[in-house]
Amino acid sequence: MKQLFIFLLVLAIYFPAGLIAQEESIYIKAGKLYDSKNNKLLKNKIIHIKGSKIIEIGEFESLPKNIQAIDLTGYTVLPGLIDAHTHVLFSQEANEDFAEHSIHSLTMESDALRILRGSKRAKSYLYQGITSIKDLGNSGLYLDVALRDAINEGTVEGPRIFASGPILAAKGGQIYGVLPEHQNIINLEYRIITGPEDAKNAVREHVNQNVDIIKICADNLPNKTYLTIDEIKAIVKTAHAYQLKVTAHCVTNQSAWNAIEAGVDGIEHGFNLADSTLTKMAENQIYLVPTENSKEYMNTYVKLAGYKENEIGWIDKYLNKMRNRLNKAIDKGVPIVAGSDNYTDIKVSRGESSFDMFQYYFDAGMKPLDILQSSTYISAKHLNKENEIGYIIPQANADIIAVKGDLINDFIPTIENVVFIMKNGKVYKNKSD
Ligand SMILES: [Zn+2]
Numbered sequence: 001m002k003q004l005f006i007f008l009l010v011l012a013i014y015f016p017a018g019l020i021a022q023e024e025s026i027y028i029k030a031g032k033l034y035d036s037k038n039n040k041l042l043k044n045k046i047i048h049i050k051g052s053k054i055i056e057i058g059e060f061e062s063l064p065k066n067i068q069a070i071d072l073t074g075y076t077v078l079p080g081l082i083d084a085h086t087h088v089l090f091s092q093e094a095n096e097d098f099a100e101h102s103i104h105s106l107t108m109e110s111d112a113l114r115i116l117r118g119s120k121r122a123k124s125y126l127y128q129g130i131t132s133i134k135d136l137g138n139s140g141l142y143l144d145v146a147l148r149d150a151i152n153e154g155t156v157e158g159p160r161i162f163a164s165g166p167i168l169a170a171k172g173g174q175i176y177g178v179l180p181e182h183q184n185i186i187n188l189e190y191r192i193i194t195g196p197e198d199a200k201n202a203v204r205e206h207v208n209q210n211v212d213i214i215k216i217c218a219d220n221l222p223n224k225t226y227l228t229i230d231e232i233k234a235i236v237k238t239a240h241a242y243q244l245k246v247t248a249h250c251v252t253n254q255s256a257w258n259a260i261e262a263g264v265d266g267i268e269h270g271f272n273l274a275d276s277t278l279t280k281m282a283e284n285q286i287y288l289v290p291t292e293n294s295k296e297y298m299n300t301y302v303k304l305a306g307y308k309e310n311e312i313g314w315i316d317k318y319l320n321k322m323r324n325r326l327n328k329a330i331d332k333g334v335p336i337v338a339g340s341d342n343y344t345d346i347k348v349s350r351g352e353s354s355f356d357m358f359q360y361y362f363d364a365g366m367k368p369l370d371i372l373q374s375s376t377y378i379s380a381k382h383l384n385k386e387n388e389i390g391y392i393i394p395q396a397n398a399d400i401i402a403v404k405g406d407l408i409n410d411f412i413p414t415i416e417n418v419v420f421i422m423k424n425g426k427v428y429k430n431k432s433d
Contacts, residue, residue: 232264
């Protein structure tokens with residue numbers, strides 16, 4: 001008995017309970033498996049997971065005898081999805097003005113309340129099958145970084161967060177109309193850049209706070225200020241020296257052109273990109289994150305915003321223009337990364353709202369597997385993370401989901417029917433039985 005006690009004691013010292021549990025093997029039987037790098041569906045694969053990592057992918061016969069696998073034979077197994085453009089620490093009503101809401105939130109919503117609300121939104125992504133998000137600012141002073149760390153340490157549940165910290169922007173940021181004597185409030189939400197030297201310092205401050213990506217506003221519309229090419233160059237050079245990618249919010253074509261000239265890695269929105277700009281993006285393999293919404297979403301939005309029936313004629317025109325731009329980008333070979341940018345409260349969970357991007361890309365003519373590749377492999381690759389997320393391969397994080405249905409012929413109902421969710425080797429949902 002004494003010997004057994006000593007043995008257990010030694011075991012407990014060398015193999016703490018957490019460690020033993022983490023190293024447990026899990027096997028998944030996938031009827032179909034999405035190979036996100038080669039953009040095709042494979043049949044009858046076994047995924048071996050140990051702890052938080054994927055160990056091996058093999059054929060059905062490779063399943064060790066007497067091992068109970070998670071049976072996803074009747075489903076399609078995919079890497080956890082990625083939304084490349086989120087703002088989990090920000091939410092506004094459809095009828096609210098962005099600048100007024102921002103000032104209200106910055107002066108009347110405590111950081112504590114803001115992060116608690118943000119954590120609920122973040123969690124809704126995970127339970128929708130979006131296991132990673134790139135959270136691109138409007139998150140106070142590094143509240144995104146704090147939320148990321150809280151999720152990583154297991155304090156709260158949520159997706160993997162790649163956090164940008166405060167957006168780097170010219171005077172005033174995107175919060176227009178603020179009087180000179182109150183401009184300091186804007187410093188709580190944006191890192192205002194005052195020249196190329198300051199731009200370098202801003203990146204260093206962000207590096208010091210452990211951000212994962214640098215987000216800039218190349219223009220601040222409807223605020224008329226914008227970053228100069230020299231300022232963006234200083235940002236890009238410093239960020240790249242620290243192995244950080246730079247992604248640029250661009251509404252105008254000119255600001256996108258400036259950002260590309262300065263060497264950014266990606267363009268967010270790009271609503272007004274000229275053909276010549278798209279050509280330059282394709283040549284330099286600069287990715288585009290198209291953040292438009294489906295017609296269905298727009299109809300919900302305008303109703304909540306209080307538009308009258310005769311005031312919504314612009315929706316079709318806007319959607320046509322956006323579809324044209326997206327298809328031109330695809331034809332020219334611009335890498336497309338999927339991102340929702342949904343921060344308006346349309347009375348569903350944020351994660352659910354985010355899924356509208358699939359509907360939009362599909363309506364715009366993208367093929368189902370191409371949409372999936374944009375929200376997995378291509379999204380990960382442009383963060384230099386394709387060996388960690390967005391791709392089911394050995395050594396990657398075990399972020400795995402399964403959907404029920406036919407992805408190729410019935411895309412939207414299928415991608416919305418997520419029956420299994422695993423992040424970091426932990427199962428969050430299993431309705432496969
Ligand atoms: Zn955004």
